[in-house]
Amino acid sequence: MISLTEIFKTYQIAEDKINVLNNINLTVERGDFFAITGPSGSGKTTLMNIIGCLDKPSSGTFMLDNINIMNCNEQELARVRNLSIGFVFQNFHLLPRMSVIENIHIPMVYAGVPKKERDSKAKIALEKVGLLEKANFLPSEISGGQKQRVAIARAIVNEPEIILADEPTGALDTETSMTIMNHFLHLNNEGTTIIVVTHEKDIASFANNQIVVRDGSIVNTEAPHRKDRLS
Amino acid sequence: MSFIENFKMALFSIFSHKLRSVLTMLGIIIGVSSVVIIVAIGKGGEHLLKSQISSSENNLQIIYQPNNPTQSPNNITDGNFNNSDINLLKSIPEVEDAVGLSSRVVELEYNKTANESTTVLSVNHNYIKEHNFEFVNGINFTRKNISSGERIAIVNQESVKRLFDSQNPLGEIFWLSGQPIKVIGITKNSKEAFGLDTDIYLPESTYKVVFNENNYNQLTLKVKDADSLKTAGEKAQKLLNQAHNTEDSYQVINFKEISKGIENVTSTMTLIISSIAGISLVVGGVGVMNIMLVSVTERTREIGVRKALGATKQQILTQFLIESVTISIIGGLLGVVIGIGISTIISLVAGWPVLISWSILIIGIIFPMIIGVLFGIIPANKAAKLTPIESLRYE
Numbered sequence: 300m301i302s303l304t305e306i307f308k309t310y311q312i313a314e315d316k317i318n319v320l321n322n323i324n325l326t327v328e329r330g331d332f333f334a335i336t337g338p339s340g341s342g343k344t345t346l347m348n349i350i351g352c353l354d355k356p357s358s359g360t361f362m363l364d365n366i367n368i369m370n371c372n373e374q375e376l377a378r379v380r381n382l383s384i385g386f387v388f389q390n391f392h393l394l395p396r397m398s399v400i401e402n403i404h405i406p407m408v409y410a411g412v413p414k415k416e417r418d419s420k421a422k423i424a425l426e427k428v429g430l431l432e433k434a435n436f437l438p439s440e441i442s443g444g445q446k447q448r449v450a451i452a453r454a455i456v457n458e459p460e461i462i463l464a465d466e467p468t469g470a471l472d473t474e475t476s477m478t479i480m481n482h483f484l485h486l487n488n489e490g491t492t493i494i495v496v497t498h499e500k501d502i503a504s505f506a507n508n509q510i511v512v513r514d515g516s517i518v519n520t521e522a523p524h525r526k527d528r529l530s
Numbered sequence: 531m532s533f534i535e536n537f538k539m540a541l542f543s544i545f546s547h548k549l550r551s552v553l554t555m556l557g558i559i560i561g562v563s564s565v566v567i568i569v570a571i572g573k574g575g576e577h578l579l580k581s582q583i584s585s586s587e588n589n590l591q592i593i594y595q596p597n598n599p600t601q602s603p604n605n606i607t608d609g610n611f612n613n614s615d616i617n618l619l620k621s622i623p624e625v626e627d628a629v630g631l632s633s634r635v636v637e638l639e640y641n642k643t644a645n646e647s648t649t650v651l652s653v654n655h656n657y658i659k660e661h662n663f664e665f666v667n668g669i670n671f672t673r674k675n676i677s678s679g680e681r682i683a684i685v686n687q688e689s690v691k692r693l694f695d696s697q698n699p700l701g702e703i704f705w706l707s708g709q710p711i712k713v714i715g716i717t718k719n720s721k722e723a724f725g726l727d728t729d730i731y732l733p734e735s736t737y738k739v740v741f742n743e744n745n746y747n748q749l750t751l752k753v754k755d756a757d758s759l760k761t762a763g764e765k766a767q768k769l770l771n772q773a774h775n776t777e778d779s780y781q782v783i784n785f786k787e788i789s790k791g792i793e794n795v796t797s798t799m800t801l802i803i804s805s806i807a808g809i810s811l812v813v814g815g816v817g818v819m820n821i822m823l824v825s826v827t828e829r830t831r832e833i834g835v836r837k838a839l840g841a842t843k844q845q846i847l848t849q850f851l852i853e854s855v856t857i858s859i860i861g862g863l864l865g866v867v868i869g870i871g872i873s874t875i876i877s878l879v880a881g882w883p884v885l886i887s888w889s890i891l892i893i894g895i896i897f898p899m900i901i902g903v904l905f906g907i908i909p910a911n912k913a914a915k916l917t918p919i920e921s922l923r924y925e
């Protein structure tokens with residue numbers, strides 16, 4: 300489903316060229332729960348942003364669902380982000396002046412979903428993460444774990460095939476992290492492809508497939524020891 | 531994404547930053563309200579001047595006045611027109627009617643106090659018909675009064691103050707030229723731009739007897755068709771000068787042309803002054819651009835999130851453009867409201883009429899809209915061009 304071939308990402312800083320990603324080759328199958336691990340600064344986020352069509356590689360081939368992303372224009376990329384991908388970020392990225400439910404509306408607004416349908420879909424998504432009663436709260440009025448659950452609801456509301464989560468538990472305590480990961484596991488069981496970036500072993504252990512990135516290269520591909528999956 | 535959706539989002543953003551929004555609008559508000567005030571006062575002033583010139587009559591009027599007193603056979607205040615002049619003018623095919631009026635300044639005697647000098651005007655039936663007297667007290671002359679020579683008069687409020695010590699003179703007797711005259715009506719003050727303000731109106735027949743005067747010193751021509759105004763005027767001028775054997779002592783005053791001239795002057799003035807005020811609109815536009823640029827920087831993360839969630843360049847551009855247009859239009863409407871308010875206060879305080887026309891909606895909506903687009907395009911474009919990863923990383 301996701302296929303990266305000979306991906307390079309280079310940043311030009313003053314005179315120097317720095318290779319942030321070096322010849323990345325990667326395949327993610329439909330329904331995978333995929334973990335990208337590695338030390339800080341190794342290029343995980345850069346890779347994630349490329350997979351999420353937020354950024355373009357300097358060279359290489361990127362196929363998503365048989366679409367050659369390298370040939371897409373900005374508008375087509377926006378459409379892919381809108382409908383095929385759901386993002387969950389480390390620091391939640393909820394819009395602070397909008398209520399929880401209004402935040403969940405955003406992807407549907409850009410997808411052109413009519414207001415009534417948006418309302419019911421947003422409620423269903425909120426219910427899935429168990430936060431229906433917080434619908435009209437502002438992000439500042441709920442806890443970090445709850446914010447991340449709202450972000451998950453927002454990520455799944457357009458029913459994307461892939462969810463990309465960049466250090467989704469990085470700002471949360473262990474117990475809350477487990478709740479969040481269980482939500483991902485649940486979504487994965489329903490058929491959604493999940494890609495999680497993390498540097499924590501505990502978190503990576505939720506995945507059934509894992510790569511380790513170091514200095515912009517994949518150093519090792521392994522299937523981690525999996526925790527018992529939710530039935 | 532629909533326009534309504536964008537518009538709601540713009541309103542949301544405007545209302546969640548109230549103080550900033552009001553400050554942004556301030557330039558537009560000041561610009562629009564000053565243009566509204568200037569146009570309203572200008573139009574009001576024009577209307578006032580025009581109404582004074584043509585009085586309450588239609589503007590198909592010509593008045594003859596001797597041009598050069600030394601060349602003229604008579605003095606300006608004496609009756610310069612006799613009945614044969616009037617008949618002469620009536621014979622011009624374009625002329626419907628020629629009406630003579632007499633007026634003079636005389637001493638008025640009342641209650642044995644010091645004599646006061648007053649302006650007395652003789653009026654005929656036509657005059658009554660065309661100058662809708664507004665009575666505060668008493669009654670108008672009847673058709674019979676005009677010709678019967680009764681010793682009666684109508685006075686206006688101003689002369690009540692000046693000549694009758696502000697006491698109600700209705701039914702009182704005063705003396706003109708040694709003859710007793712009774713006040714039967716009191717009218718509101720008339721507005722006359724030319725000639726002397728009339729204090730006292732006498733019926734034509736009464737005036738003739740009291741002052742032993744058969745001629746007229748004012749002559750009004752009524753023309754059948756507005757288009758023949760000029761021709762009729764030229765013919766009348768020629769005929770009178772021939773009859774009295776003068777060069778150009780008889781001159782035509784075409785009120786329609788004077789009125790047009792005033793209109794030209796006032797609208798040019800209004801245009802000039804409101805263009806100056808319009809500059810503040812442009813300054814207001816720069817203010818909008820300034821704040822929108824700040825707003826884009828402040829909301830870089832928001833833009834990044836929206837792009838990650840699927841917003842296209844075009845959608846972000848539209849969002850910010852609609853926001854700047856909305857803020858400008860709200861400012862414009864507030865400016866219109868404030869402008870109308872201040873114009874009304876000015877008219878109440880200064881007694882100067884203000885005319886508020888629909889054209890101010892152009893000033894209040896269309897101009898700010900154009901300004902919103904012109905000055906919103908740079909910030910909106912800046913927002914649209916932000917790349918998602920850089921804006922998401924922005925702290």
Ligand SMILES: Nc1ncnc2c1ncn2[C@@H]1O[C@H](COP(=O)(O)OP(=O)(O)O)[C@@H](O)[C@H]1O
Pocket residue numbers: 310312319337338339340341342343344345346
């Ligand atoms: N826009 C950029 N310009 C220059 N260098 C960058 C940019 N973005 C990331 N980098 C560099 O690329 C490397 C990888 O960053 P990142 O992908 O964020 O790593 P990780 O997510 O694994 O911590 C880092 O050294 C970072 O400094």
Ligand SMILES: [Mg+2]
Pocket residue numbers: 343344345
């Ligand atoms: Mg990272």
